Amino acid sequence: MPSPSGGWGCGGTWARGVDGARLFSIHHQAVRPNLSTISPPKEPPMIEVRHLCKSFARKPAVQDISFSIPAGEIVGYLGPNGAGKSTTIKVLTGLLVPDSGEVRVGGLVPWKQRRQHVARLGAVFGQRTTLWWDLPVRESLELLRHVYRVPAARFAENLAGFTELLELGPFLNTPARALSLGQRMRADLAAALLHDPELLFLDEPTVGLDVVAKERIREFVKAVNAERGVTVLLTTHDLGDVERLARRVMMIDTGRLLFDGPLAELQARYGGERELWVEFEKAPAQPALPGLTLLGQDGPRVRYGFSGAAAAPIAQVTALAPVRDLAVKEPEVEATIRRIYEGNLLGSRSVREG
Numbered sequence: 001m002p003s004p005s006g007g008w009g010c011g012g013t014w015a016r017g018v019d020g021a022r023l024f025s026i027h028h029q030a031v032r033p034n035l036s037t038i039s040p041p042k043e044p045p046m047i048e049v050r051h052l053c054k055s056f057a058r059k060p061a062v063q064d065i066s067f068s069i070p071a072g073e074i075v076g077y078l079g080p081n082g083a084g085k086s087t088t089i090k091v092l093t094g095l096l097v098p099d100s101g102e103v104r105v106g107g108l109v110p111w112k113q114r115r116q117h118v119a120r121l122g123a124v125f126g127q128r129t130t131l132w133w134d135l136p137v138r139e140s141l142e143l144l145r146h147v148y149r150v151p152a153a154r155f156a157e158n159l160a161g162f163t164e165l166l167e168l169g170p171f172l173n174t175p176a177r178a179l180s181l182g183q184r185m186r187a188d189l190a191a192a193l194l195h196d197p198e199l200l201f202l203d204e205p206t207v208g209l210d211v212v213a214k215e216r217i218r219e220f221v222k223a224v225n226a227e228r229g230v231t232v233l234l235t236t237h238d239l240g241d242v243e244r245l246a247r248r249v250m251m252i253d254t255g256r257l258l259f260d261g262p263l264a265e266l267q268a269r270y271g272g273e274r275e276l277w278v279e280f281e282k283a284p285a286q287p288a289l290p291g292l293t294l295l296g297q298d299g300p301r302v303r304y305g306f307s308g309a310a311a312a313p314i315a316q317v318t319a320l321a322p323v324r325d326l327a328v329k330e331p332e333v334e335a336t337i338r339r340i341y342e343g344n345l346l347g348s349r350s351v352r353e354g
């Protein structure tokens with residue numbers, strides 16, 4: 001039964017769910033379709049979670065979480081250490097049984113229809129490998145082909161495609177234990193996708209990699225999503241991953257979903273000011289300008305903070321003194337997330353965007 005706020009609860013305590021109000025209204029919609037305007041049935045979401053609760057030794061790890069992810073989306077799942085991300089993923093993969101709530105992934109209940117479910121998902125955990133340590137990568141992939149019963153022709157096709165995209169060729173005959181972290185991650189990605197899963201869980205897929213290796217992994221994930229329509233749930237502390245891959249983010253803390261919406265919205269709301277970096281021909285004696293925050297000055301170089309469009313601040317600085325160069329710097333996602341965590345900006349309110 002819903003609480004007055006539209007939420008449900010965990011273990012008998014009422015809590016406000018992020019989707020509570022929406023679910024409540026869905027339950028009470030009039031069921032008399034107008035046949036002249038009826039549209040074809042919508043595809044069911046790839047992931048549907050309602051009022052998920054899970055505790056360990058009575059300590060809640062996930063509290064009344066609800067969200068829905070359509071097929072083909074890439075969603076970043078963020079939160080500080082111990083927030084409840086892994087617990088959610090473990091429920092979604094069928095490794096954990098929740099205390100209460102409803103979960104459907106591709107129409108299946110993960111922990112009840114585990115065999116069918118596992119056949120349709122892939123997972124890469126940055127800290128672990130699915131490859132056999134002492135076997136050459138190619139043999140690990142062959143073994144996985146048998147585990148997942150991938151037809152030989154499809155396996156050959158996928159292996160050729162991934163070898164090209166991920167440049168696996170130079171180390172296909174190398175045992176996993178002798179691979180660099182970046183090579184291992186690429187091999188693990190291939191392993192996770194050989195059986196054509198519809199859904200991919202990525203947990204810290206670029207942890208410990210250099211910028212070039214990170215970029216290669218991100219490009220690959222983008223391609224797999226765009227070309228194969230694979231839905232991706234990405235857990236990461238690397239906000240570069242999120243910026244490059246996900247337009248939508250869900251943010252969780254102390255087991256509660258605090259934000260679910262476009263990354264751009266999170267930035268606009270909590271990202272702080274944009275910056276205008278100006279290099280004047282000569283150091284201005286009075287650099288302060290109305291409506292702009294003077295962030296710092298180093299001789300002719302002055303940094304201003306501003307909100308909204310850049311045109312007016314640019315006009316202001318160019319009217320102040322001759323300008324040699326200028327640049328607009330957007331607030332970094334990294335800084336935004338830090339502000340949110342440190343300042344507890346989302347509080348315990350649940351926020352749901354578009």
Ligand SMILES: Nc1ncnc2c1ncn2[C@@H]1O[C@H](COP(=O)(O)OP(=O)(O)OP(=O)(O)O)[C@@H](O)[C@H]1O
Nearest residue numbers: 056057060061079080081082083084085086087088
């Ligand atoms: N098997 C377990 N037994 C007891 N407590 C657990 C267990 N798994 C998780 N927890 C607790 O549940 C809470 C959520 O943990 P979870 O691992 O889901 O967080 P997380 O967001 O994935 O963190 P991290 O970013 O550090 O991986 C934490 O307080 C954690 O200590």
